[in-house]
Amino acid sequence: MIRRRRMVRHFTDRPLAPEMVGKVLRSALRAPSAGFSQGWAFLSLTASADRARFWPVAAPWVTENWQSVAQAPLIVVPLSHKKAYLERYAEDDKGWEDRAEARWPVPYWHIDTGMAALLMLLTAVDEGLGGFFFGIAPEYLGGFRAEFAVPEEYTPIGAVVVGYRAEEQPVEGSAATRKRRGTDEVVHHGQWGRLTP
Template sequence: MEFRDVVRRRRMIRRYDDRPVDPALVDRMLEHAIRAPSAGFSQGWAFLRLEQPDDLARFWHATTPGGPAAPEDAEESAWLRGMRTAPVVIVPLSNRSAYLDRYAEPDKGWTDRDEARWPVPYWHIDTGMASLLVLLTAVDEGLGACFFGIPPERIDAFRAEFGVPGDYLPIGAITVGHRVPDTGAAGSAARRPRRGVDEVVHRGRWGG
């Protein structure tokens, strides 16, 4: 598939059919993820790969507000039911300490790990770019994927369930699977038009 076609076809898929995903394709997604750029080549990321039904059930149990019970909101319940059909979940995690340690090394010129030196948290940004490579690879392989957040109040439960070290923070999670044939845009986001280039690109100065 041409790269421009991959970019144009990428969108969040929230419902999947029951076909399994070839593990080799998941391998490829993660191989591409670690090709993402990272500040100082710190590579402060990790990925929790969940493919077994028991592991997927544990993930949804740990990360769903209120535990295994479906949310009361009808739209959210439909979203959750659709997402739970994914046969693969990948959780990208960022490691702030890897960056603070890397930039305290002699070749970087800083002598401490002061987080105030960082204008933005590049550990999250770099892990986000790695996540986008997972999403694009899924499209290139004819699959669907969706990046979504883990509720802050469920992060401790997620950590405990999967033994995630304290230095690693999940920046979200990615469902992966085969798109159902009738999957289309739905929900409130689908009613929002995509902003055009002229609306978001400023030439020379803001508003130019």
């Protein structure tokens, strides 16, 4: 499944069964989260009218480059919730009562929500579907929030599109022009700079 995963940019308009949509969304809930904070939410768009509202306010560049992406029957916007983590770690078993963001070495609210997005993509592959993850550029965040009434305390980390692949289409994007780096280039053994064991 991992070797088959890639970003798909061409979809058919074949609908997804509600059970399949539910499976993709439930898979996100299995992602790990620091302190089991589960500081995430997911905006699911399945109605054609809702999906049509999404593209012009959130990611017009996507459909300008790959028109059939708009045919995919499911869009999920994973949203991270920093406050859930700060509140969770102020509880007695963690003890960070000051709720200081500086205590966090990296923003786990974004990382954990990203892991949830990856589980949705892997579920799509496992079910014979295609998935595509892309970001919502900063200049579109205000319009996206307004259109879908997303509270300011939730941060969209991107969007996941799921549907049936248009099989006849070639691989596109950076994966078509760049090679995947090997473990001999990125895995350091024992100490930094030792690329071979």
